[in-house]
Amino acid sequence: MDNEQMSGILSEEDIQEIKTVLENKNLAEAIESVKTIITNIENVPLNVAITGESGSGKSTFINVIRSLNTDEEEGAAITGVVETTMEPTPFSHLKYKNVKFWDLPGIGTANFKAADYLEKVHFSQYDFFIIIASERFKENHIHLAQAIHSMNKKFYFIRSKVDVDLESSRKRRNKSFNEEEMLQQIRVNCIISLRDGGVGEPHVFVLSLMDLQKYDFNRMQNTLEEELPRHKRHMFLLSLPNITLQVLERKRKILNKLNWKWAFLFSAYSTANHTKAYEILQDVLKNHLNIFGLDNNSLIRLSNTFGKDINDLKSVIKSPFASTEINQELIQRQLTKNVAKYRISFENFLSYIPIIGDFITESATFFRSYIMLCESLKDFLEDASNVLQKAMEDST
Ligand SMILES: Nc1nc2c(ncn2[C@@H]2O[C@H](COP(=O)(O)OP(=O)(O)O)[C@@H](O)[C@H]2O)c(=O)[nH]1
Ligand SMILES: [Mg+2]
CATH class of the missing domain: 3.40.50.300 (P-loop containing nucleotide triphosphate hydrolases)
Known part of the structure; x- marks a missing residue:
């Protein structure tokens, strides 16, 4: 597999981080350290x-x-x-x-x-x-x-x-x-x-x-x-306001860096505690929607600010996560959807980060959920950008 294929999926930096975080740990310790990293990032003053x-x-x-x-x-x-x-x-x-x-x-x-x-x-x-x-x-x-x-x-x-x-x-x-x-x-x-x-x-x-x-x-x-x-x-x-395409793109990139961590937690839990595993993805997706201003409350605020009909704003949204309830069924459907788009097989993917295989029996789960999260962020970015354009259309 060449680097270009790999870079579309996990960056060299991500792979290094995965190794450092997971090395010499058992599953419980690995879960704890992934959770701690996320909490620390989110609580930085x-x-x-x-x-x-x-x-x-x-x-x-x-x-x-x-x-x-x-x-x-x-x-x-x-x-x-x-x-x-x-x-x-x-x-x-x-x-x-x-x-x-x-x-x-x-x-x-x-x-x-x-x-x-x-x-x-x-x-x-x-x-x-x-x-x-x-x-x-x-x-x-x-x-x-x-x-x-x-x-x-x-x-x-x-x-x-x-x-x-x-x-x-x-x-x-x-x-x-x-x-x-x-x-x-x-x-x-x-x-x-x-x-x-x-x-x-x-x-x-x-x-x-x-x-x-x-x-x-x-x-x-x-x-x-x-x-x-x-x-x-x-x-x-x-914390920046979603006022330019550049801001949205930066948000996507920075959120992408957390995706392997969510995918790890999802796959680590998915055998023992199915419900909890899906709740993790559900919360992440909802949070991402909110960050991109695509949740209902954000759309109401936007429609008020620009004096636009909320249904007009919603009409340009394509991501299924933004237009229907995020439940287990929908997530399951999306988990299999985008994998084919990536030319590399997940065995190849694993050869780059064999350590994942030490923890996760169903390694494909990690691969699928990681790709699903990255793809949904791309969709949210596109939707958010279209919504913003729609909101500002013809307004003076
Ligand atoms: N046209 C224009 N007015 C501004 C701008 N920034 C602030 N103002 C106005 O300048 C006034 C003073 O702003 P304010 O934020 O209260 O200043 P502060 O005393 O430094 O907190 C307010 O009437 C603002 O609406 C700007 O970039 N352009
Ligand atoms: Mg003041």
Whole structure:
């Protein structure tokens, strides 16, 4: 079997991981360690500090990054108000409570002492900082960036409200207006100012918080993903709002890494406790549907936000898991469906990871469930992307 065939199924990294996790264990120990890995990944805390001047868009950013569709939704950070306390306010992700975005008090204008400010907001508890600035770049932004840098923390700089800049420039210049040129000017201006402040090579993103998916959103997501420590990536990616195809694709990839673990648990249980085995897959599939916004509640929210009929949204969904109840029968049917698509036989597959055969008597069960989970994620990605397109169709 060549590498290309193999890479369509399990990556070299997955195979190494399987070996490391399962080696020298009995079945009970292997199950425990697979479960522990999953729990640890899902419980990683992520604390993101959002700072900047009052009015720059901190609270708005916190709402949009948590997929709140309006600032009036329950649990939303209140926008358009001047902060009066020095206490940072945490806002948990709606689904992942250990992912928290901290609304920090606005940095003052006159007499701003960045080091004191950072002490007061307990800087050490954050994984990284996002500094938001609207309009002009100011001295205080440099002071803040320098202080964060000197405390060995990372910061990312968002220049917000570029929709406003673009609009007013479009009106003034009309013919000579060039959107990309203007955005580049804003980026370069921020980068040069920060570089001159001696904070290394700064990361600057221009965004409109009214239209988060535009401008530098994808680039920001890539940068954060690359820079975050490995163990934090999973939760970071899952907590992003499903607003671009790229976000959906990243979610699929990161969830794929857990699939061999679910398949292992499913096949390990399937001989002794059939019901429990199917419950595992059922829960995973439901969770994946929810992550891709394809469960009923997510679809209702989406249809409300865009003022679309929910049945119109549902009409573009093809995955059987998204359109009918996920029961044992359906899962069984799907388990055999996609195997033929893969040219390799499962004996070959096993020769790459013989260790699986030491644990699982019905090795084909592992092979089938693994493929089923990967294939269903591909379907969910496609469905989610079509639903998103449908929702935004003709809307202004
Ligand atoms: N047009 C536009 N308005 C924004 C943007 N970001 C924030 N705002 C508005 O700016 C005002 C201040 O935002 P807010 O989030 O309360 O700022 P905070 O004081 O930093 O928390 C609010 O009226 C927001 O709706 C943006 O990117 N574009
Ligand atoms: Mg605020």
